[in-house]
Amino acid sequence: MERLHVIYKGIVQGVWFRANCRKKAIELGLVGWVRNLPDGSVESVAEGSRENLQKLLKWCSNDQPHARVREADARWEKYLGEFEGFSIIR
Numbered sequence: 001m002e003r004l005h006v007i008y009k010g011i012v013q014g015v016w017f018r019a020n021c022r023k024k025a026i027e028l029g030l031v032g033w034v035r036n037l038p039d040g041s042v043e044s045v046a047e048g049s050r051e052n053l054q055k056l057l058k059w060c061s062n063d064q065p066h067a068r069v070r071e072a073d074a075r076w077e078k079y080l081g082e083f084e085g086f087s088i089i090r
Helices: 017-027 050-062
Strands: 002-011 031-036 042-048 068-077 086-089
Touching: 002 050, 017 031, 017 042, 017 050, 017 086, 042 050, 050 068
Parallel strands: 031 086
Antiparallel strands: 002 042, 002 068, 031 042
16 A cells, blocks of 8 residues: 655646545545645545546546646655545645
């Protein structure tokens, strides 16, 4: 199991990015959270298999229906196993 921390920049707020990210993460069997940041970017922390985390990163970066991600700053972190589901933090 692995942990992926990502900051998405671009047109990512006000376009259902968080809801779509959560839906895709659940579909992939991942746990964690996603939230808006004050600077207009979106932050996500997810845990699960590396393969499914890579799928989530690719999908959020390229296939979000209304978002336009210009940069995804992703880093792998130590797996902590602290989440039970995938939530949207407000």
